[in-house]
Amino acid sequence: MGLSWQQGPLSAGAIGHFLTPEPLPERLLFAERLRRRMRVRFADTWVADSENVILLHEPGRYPVAYFPREDIDRQALVPTGRVTHHKDLGDTAWYTVHVGERTTERAAWEFTDLPGHAAELRGRVAFAWRAMDAFHEEDERILGHAADPYHRIDVRDTSRTLDVRLGDTVIARSENPVVLYESGFAPRWYVPRADIDESRLHPVEGQTFCPYKGLCDYYDIGEARRAAWTYPDAYREVERISGMVSFEADKVEVHLDGTRLLPEPGQNVISHGVDRGLDANEAKAR
Structure with a gap:
């Protein structure tokens, strides 16, 4: 995320490269x-x-x-x-x-x-x-860490069709998902609740915190653990995804316009600690 974290241009896992005639040093500060x-x-x-x-x-x-x-x-x-x-x-x-x-x-x-x-x-x-x-x-x-001015999130409407399946079971089908573009990550697709068979979503204990989006809840789907997530009260900068659900493409089948989405390398979020004394109520009140 941002300039030097996750897959940013100064990180070890950068997805792009500098167009220079000579290799750059392995570490750039x-x-x-x-x-x-x-x-x-x-x-x-x-x-x-x-x-x-x-x-x-x-x-x-x-x-x-x-x-x-x-x-x-x-x-x-x-x-x-x-x-x-x-x-x-x-x-x-x-x-x-x-x-x-x-x-x-x-x-x-x-x-x-x-x-x-x-x-x-x-x-x-x-x-x-x-x-x-x-x-x-x-x-x-x-909250979380010093704000990275190079970290950006854009949320866009789309008319593409998103299908989510677990085996032969349809979990969700939407013709109006939204896509969230976040620095250093592949696109994340969020589905409105009305397009989901919510009987297949089983809430699990435990939340994670994103400094840019807020508190995140998770769901099991059948035997697929933490296969979906939601930000029930996303921060105002990304409030369009509040309550919507996104699905892990390595745990359930996610198809976009008929093409199956596969997880990309380095896309797992890497935890780097939280604020001292930060609790859920304070994170919500940001």
Whole structure:
């Protein structure tokens, strides 16, 4: 997802390639000014507040926000003396974050021996996402990870016919599904409830969370486990898919205009952790 995660252009599993005469390095890091006000909250205190954040995109990771020291509550950072080594960016000094009676170890870090080509990260500190209470852009909490400006979702109507089967059983047939295009993923097809035999959908316990779409519920279909999913209250940016159902093409047969859809390599979502203390009610309230 986005620039360096999942199948983005800077990820190890990129689906495209750069048209250059010489091979690019196996690892490419990309840093840019975020151009958004970003804040970090810890123990009911804003420990960082900046309009000069640098976002670092590193292969296989979500983007990480680096704050200039002058925009951080200096008393909140306590050196630990622990130093590790980043393969591309050199020595990394770790900090404990301390506010009032609250202390979290290894909650922030800074690169202290940067190579010349990465000098723009000098004097900047990043906070461990799950160690902090919350990250905000302006007054709105950002959930899951720093927002990737290269991650995009488009939802489109279509008049194509989608059929879903499990063996000889028809699970769904729709002439007006919607298709969701999301950075780094193959298209996902969502079916209106009216076009589904809902007696075949058996809700299962457990939800997952997408920072861009919200909380996701799952269904078993016969012996096919978690073969379908839905976002019952999708975020407003993708609210058109709220309550609609999508189906896993490797667990049931999904046919689009008579052609069976097959799963594409690298399409499984890779979990990268969630916010500390994030619960379902808070995710819904975003």
